[in-house]
Amino acid sequence: MDKRRICIALLIFAALPATVYGSVVVNEIAWMGTVNSAQDEWIEIAGPLGTNLDGWKLSTADGGTNIMLSGTVGSGGYFLIERTDDTTIPDVGADLVAVFGSGLGNTGEILILQDDQGNEIDRVDGSSNWAIGGNNTTKETLQRTSSGWTTATATPRAENNAGGAAAQESDNNKNNAPASGDSNATTDLPSSAYSAPMIEQKLRVYAGKDQTALVGALVTFEGYAEDKEGNLLPGARFLWNFGDGAVGEGKKVLHTYYYPGSYQVFLDASTALYSTTAALKVAVIPNLLGISEIKPGAWLELVNDTPRTVDISGLGVRINNEKAFYFPQNSFLGMQSYLVLNEERLGFTIPYTGTFQLLYPNGSVFVSTQYSSAILADNESVALTHDGWQKSVATPGEQNKLINRSIDAPQPKGITPSQVPPPPTSDDTISEDVRPNHTEENLDEQSPQTSQVLPTSQQKPASVFDSLRSIGSGSGLLFLGLAVAILASIASLVLYRFFI
Incomplete structure (x- = not known):
């Protein structure tokens, strides 16, 4: 008698998983996408209201798609999985947004649903070009009914269309179906099995819009959750997966990407009873932010030389060993645009010569260049080419206008443009031997003309030959006239003595 009771108890225990999970099935498959895009694939799971799917897995037999589930079966007994983003089905929110890997192939797939223990709960054999249903031309989906699979108009989060074009499951799928009483048994449930009352509070989560970021820059992520009436849920928990192996927690978080690429970011929001997921894309591009123009003592100009608006939050600007200026959160620079920062904004003076640096948020340098200002007029600056x-007309916030003259010399420390002799009118580069060599110590002791190039008329000839070479200039003609007059006087004296 005792042995019989033990056997009955064991049989009941063995059948228990089927009692718990046997009614959770893959209910509808949009393997063909939608009329908007073939990439807009989605899958609907059906089961008892409130069934916890955390740790469950939906995958294809070839391994091309592996979706880890999280959340619970919700309103009407449905759990909707959308590919990539929550816009796959307009006006119908997803319970889970996931990456479908290589996607659901049009030549057919075998879908396998497993619970959190790895037990196979359901299997859909859609091999042989999805012979069991679905239409790639009309975009009608593959739907489960009490009598088998059918092809019908899509019904996400709604009762399947029993009046569609019925299709029988392949013999292979029938042969693989577990026997009655097996813990992996599946059951085709009639729609009446899901006639549960609507959930009073439906959780929706938003992860924000797609972003473009620079390598090494701080990226800000902020999400929120709300119920079906649109009321914010301040007590929700937010878990972020940044797509590069890193995770974070919080409604608003910061993250840095160190390599270019396209990253899929997922936000999982949960309350005590419900959980759902949203996603966004982050395009990380090489850091082409750089210095464009410097006006010593006034301002400097940055340029975004990329075709996209970029987030420069957390990036720093420094000259020499001054304390760096860091951009605050939510700082953006438009594509092919300039940004001018004056000394007041930077918090330090811009010297006439120095080392300019751009910094990542952690203080590491990604741009470093030494500049030396020229002998500049009030309307001139230096631009990096x-x-x-090179010398440039000062053009803050605009494209540089180079002057056809290279940098003259490093500006001595402490000298303002008004104290330095004006540059020569020639477009030639000033030679080293006539460049100003003022220093802070001897500036007041030197004559302003010390470093000037004297005009030819003021230079002392080095020899008679130099004087002869000067003929053609004003001083040369004067010298020649005096010489002729002297020679005439001598000739007159000689003739006078000769005749007298």
Whole structure:
């Protein structure tokens, strides 16, 4: 008698998983996408209201798609999984947004649903070009009914269309179906099995819009959750997966990407009873932010030389060993745009010569260049080109206008443009031997003309030959006239003595 009771108890225990999970099935498959895009694939799971799917897995037999489930079966007994984002089905929110890997192939797939223990709960054999249903032309979906699979108009989060074009499951799928009483048994449930009352509070989560970020820059992520009436849920928990192996927690978080690429970011929001997921894309591009122009003592100009608006939050600007200026959160620079920062904003003076640096949020340098200002007029600046620093007309916030003259010399420390002799009118580069060599110590002791190039008329000839070479200039003609007059006087004296 005792042995019989033990056997009955064991049989009941063995059948228990089927009692718990046997009614959870893959209910509808949009393997063909939607009329908007073939990439807008989605899958609907049906089961008892409130069934916890945390740790469950939906995958294809070939391994091309592996979706880890989280959350619970919700309103009407449905759990909707959308590919990539929550816009796959307009006006119908997803319970889970997931990456479908290589996607659901049009040549057919075998879908396998497993619970959190790895037990196979359901299997859908859609091999042989989805012979069991679905239409790639009309975009009608593959739907489960009490009599088998059918092809019908899509019904996400709604009762399947029993009046569609019925299709029988393949013999292979029938042969693989577990026997009655097996813990992996599946059951085709009639729609009446899901006639549960609507959930009073439906959780929706938003992860924000797609973003473009620079390598090494701080990226801000902020999400929120609300119920079906649109009321915010301040007590929700937010878990972020940044797509590069890193995770974070919080309604608003910061993250840095160190390599270019396209990253899929997922936000999981949960309350005591419900959980759902949203996603966004982050395009991380090489850091082409750089210095464009410097006006010593006034301002400097940055340039975004990329075709996208970029987030520069957390990036720093420094000259020499001054305390760096860091951009605050939510700082953006438009594509092919300039940004001018004056000394007041930077918090330090811009010297006439120095080392300019751009910094990542952690203080590491990603741009470093030494500049030397020229002898500048009030309307001139220095601009960085592929050939180095060049004189430019001061054009803050606009494209540089180079002057056809290279940088004259490093500006001595402590000298303002009004104290330095004006540059020569020639477009030639000033030679080293006539460049100003003022220093802070001897500036007041030197004559302003010390470093000037004297005009030819003021230079002392080095020899008679130099004087002869000067003929053609004003001083040369004067010298020639005096010489002729002297020679005439001598000739007159000689003739006078000769005849007298």
